[in-house]
Amino acid sequence: MALLDQLRLLDRALRDVRVREALRTGDRGGRRLARFAGSVAPADLAVLRAVDARRFEAVAQRQAEMIRDRWWKDRYPGALAGTALAIGAGTREVALGALASPSFDRREGEDETGVALLGFILSREDRTQDPEWLADLLAYEYLVATGLPRRSKNKPVDQGLEQRLLPEGTRFLAPQARKPAKADLALARKLVVLPSEYPSDEIREALRAGQNVPELDARPHVVLFLLEEEAATELRAPALAHDLLDVLGQGSVAPDKILEAFSAEDKRDAYAALKALVEAGVVQGPLPAEPAPPPPPRRKGAKAATTEPSKEKGKEKAKGKAKPPEKPAAKAPAPGAKPAPKAKPAAKANPKAKPAATKKPAQQKKGKRK
Amino acid sequence: MTALDLLKGPFLGVGLGIDVHSSSPDWRKLLEKNKPKRAFDFFEVYTRGEPGLAKQVKEAARGLPLIYHHEGLDPVYPKPPRDEAVEACVENMKALQAPWCVEELAYRRLDGRYLDFFMPAVLTEESARTAVANLRALNEQTPAPVVPENAPYQLPVGNLHILEYLALISERAEVPIVLDLGHLYSFQICRGSEPLTGIETFPLDRVIELHVAGSVILNRDGVQLYEDVHGAGEIPPVVLDMLSQVVPRCENLRAVTIEVEDATTEVALAQAHQVKKVVDKARAGALATGRLRPAKQRR
Numbered sequence: 001m002a003l004l005d006q007l008r009l010l011d012r013a014l015r016d017v018r019v020r021e022a023l024r025t026g027d028r029g030g031r032r033l034a035r036f037a038g039s040v041a042p043a044d045l046a047v048l049r050a051v052d053a054r055r056f057e058a059v060a061q062r063q064a065e066m067i068r069d070r071w072w073k074d075r076y077p078g079a080l081a082g083t084a085l086a087i088g089a090g091t092r093e094v095a096l097g098a099l100a101s102p103s104f105d106r107r108e109g110e111d112e113t114g115v116a117l118l119g120f121i122l123s124r125e126d127r128t129q130d131p132e133w134l135a136d137l138l139a140y141e142y143l144v145a146t147g148l149p150r151r152s153k154n155k156p157v158d159q160g161l162e163q164r165l166l167p168e169g170t171r172f173l174a175p176q177a178r179k180p181a182k183a184d185l186a187l188a189r190k191l192v193v194l195p196s197e198y199p200s201d202e203i204r205e206a207l208r209a210g211q212n213v214p215e216l217d218a219r220p221h222v223v224l225f226l227l228e229e230e231a232a233t234e235l236r237a238p239a240l241a242h243d244l245l246d247v248l249g250q251g252s253v254a255p256d257k258i259l260e261a262f263s264a265e266d267k268r269d270a271y272a273a274l275k276a277l278v279e280a281g282v283v284q285g286p287l288p289a290e291p292a293p294p295p296p297p298r299r300k301g302a303k304a305a306t307t308e309p310s311k312e313k314g315k316e317k318a319k320g321k322a323k324p325p326e327k328p329a330a331k332a333p334a335p336g337a338k339p340a341p342k343a344k345p346a347a348k349a350n351p352k353a354k355p356a357a358t359k360k361p362a363q364q365k366k367g368k369r370k
Numbered sequence: 371m372t373a374l375d376l377l378k379g380p381f382l383g384v385g386l387g388i389d390v391h392s393s394s395p396d397w398r399k400l401l402e403k404n405k406p407k408r409a410f411d412f413f414e415v416y417t418r419g420e421p422g423l424a425k426q427v428k429e430a431a432r433g434l435p436l437i438y439h440h441e442g443l444d445p446v447y448p449k450p451p452r453d454e455a456v457e458a459c460v461e462n463m464k465a466l467q468a469p470w471c472v473e474e475l476a477y478r479r480l481d482g483r484y485l486d487f488f489m490p491a492v493l494t495e496e497s498a499r500t501a502v503a504n505l506r507a508l509n510e511q512t513p514a515p516v517v518p519e520n521a522p523y524q525l526p527v528g529n530l531h532i533l534e535y536l537a538l539i540s541e542r543a544e545v546p547i548v549l550d551l552g553h554l555y556s557f558q559i560c561r562g563s564e565p566l567t568g569i570e571t572f573p574l575d576r577v578i579e580l581h582v583a584g585s586v587i588l589n590r591d592g593v594q595l596y597e598d599v600h601g602a603g604e605i606p607p608v609v610l611d612m613l614s615q616v617v618p619r620c621e622n623l624r625a626v627t628i629e630v631e632d633a634t635t636e637v638a639l640a641q642a643h644q645v646k647k648v649v650d651k652a653r654a655g656a657l658a659t660g661r662l663r664p665a666k667q668r669r
Binding site for chain 1: 447448449477480481484485486487489492494496497500524525526527528529560588590591592593595
């Protein structure tokens with residue numbers, strides 16, 4: 001099977017610069033190559049070693065570009081550009097890295113499940129230079145381009161990849177099968193809740209347009225994908241909406257009970273978030289009475305300590321580590337009534353800050369990507 | 371009848387290689403446009419799998435000759451061709467009543483996995499032996515001969531010249547050859563050779579069909595890479611020049627095919643006109659000087 005060994009080695013060499021390097025520099029007995037491509041007889045190695053090294057490199061790079069452009073450029077522009085920033089190189093180098101990684105061997109078709117590229121990005125040994133927003137962006141792009149479209153077509157997703165990619169607080173919610181009482185609050189539609197700290201959609205647009213992403217502060221919020229048969233609408237909502245939806249995901253709730261779990265200082269924000277969810281058609285049922293403003297603080301500074309969300313706390317929330325609102329004390333504060341952050345000058349395509357819940361199409365019909 | 375008997379047939383003319391799944395060009399429109407004045411003389415049909423569309427082409431073509439172009443038999447892969455690929459090939463050939471089937475000396479699968487790129491044959495003796503064994507086996511199963519075509523190269527592996535490799539296979543498998551001139555040019559670029567280097571010793575009498583198509587040449591850090599874009603690009607003048615030089619020397623030539631996938635209908639017809647002019651001129655000159663003989667005399 002000498003010929004088959006050659007074909008396997010050629011396939012490996014076109015994908016992995018380490019194999020090309022071993023072929024070029026001369027690899028005594030093929031020991032270095034065996035690490036990547038299994039053992040190959042010296043005579044078979046000689047056939048591959050005789051190939052023009054510059055041409056080998058040029059073809060490998062061209063193939064990486066073609067795969068990047070055909071498979072990933074439209075679906076994961078932010079993941080490509082963000083990872084390029086992290087490694088201090090171009091998107092071609094990201095593609096070359098993906099081709100050489102073990103994740104590439106797990107691909108389906110033209111990386112239909114996203115595991116080849118995103119699996120590679122997540123499994124890089126050195127992630128110290130990753131932009132803070134990259135993890136959010138990967139999860140967001142994955143859901144928009146792959147996770148949601150595949151689910152809508154009843155196609156399987158890569159569970160292992162999703163486990164590594166999506167934050168713990170990601171929820172796939174659906175209304176209860178039993179019709180809720182008219183007087184209760186209940187989920188009105190299927191949706192996906194993605195906790196996030198950075199405005200991934202704006203970062204994505206900036207990267208796609210080749211612009212710089214400005215320094216951004218983490219502002220925990222959730223992205224809601226409202227699912228229809230073959231499409232989804234995207235909303236951005238304050239982090240408190242996550243808690244409300246977690247409660248409603250378990251069943252309908254009487255309006256006067258829904259805010260019980262929130263601390264006195266969160267109640268008004270929670271009410272605002274609930275109102276926005278009802279207005280957006282995510283939740284149905286009558287709103288509770290608007291909570292009274294909290295009593296004025298006794299001492300200066302105490303207010304800031306309770307109403308200004310700390311980054312750490314917010315982070316915990318955004319990663320989904322905070323529990324559903326069973327006990328008011330466990331609540332992570334919402335980022336006030338402020339709108340979700342914007343990507344400032346970088347995001348020319350969407351320069352205005354979004355209100356707490358703004359609609360826009362996340363997926364086009366018939367699987368066309370955003 | 372052996373595969374080599376195909377070489378005794380008449381010259382069909384200049385035809386278009388089409389992908390029946392593609393709307394650009396739309397083969398139905400091409401057939402319509404071909405009615406008042408014959409712009410092309412046959413179709414070479416690429417169907418990918420199920421024969422349903424092949425049957426539709428056959429019905430609509432109304433006597434226009436049809437050749438079949440398969441992809442996926444992987445004759446240079448060191449295992450016998452997959453049963454389902456052979457079955458699909460047989461079904462399509464029957465549906466088209468094709469006199470022969472063109473298949474490239476390349477592989478699309480490795481260890482059962484569909485490859486991301488079309489991989490041309492490794493150019494070694496062992497690879498040639500593999501191809502010969504596979505072609506012989508294939509030609510026992512198909513209703514008409516499977517004829518090998520040279521694939522495009524960006525990275526030749528192996529010590530043989532593509533023309534040596536083709537000649538070896540034709541001789542040992544006793545099959546005619548489809549010589550793709552653009553693909554030959556791609557190989558010569560890799561070797562830094564002239565476009566027709568090696569043609570003097572090549573058995574051109576075994577060439578049943580010539581292919582030309584649009585392409586682009588990329589320059590990556592001083593390395594030239596030929597990209598086979600078919601109808602999405604122009605046929606390079608150098609390839610048309612190769613055509614004019616090779617046609618008069620292929621005494622058993624039966625077809626010249628322009629692969630036009632991704633061209634508009636207008637571009638496909640314009641390329642047919644362009645190539646016809648070159649072929650007619652080359653053949654007329656060769657017939658006048660006695661270098662080429664009509665099929666009747668050859669028999």
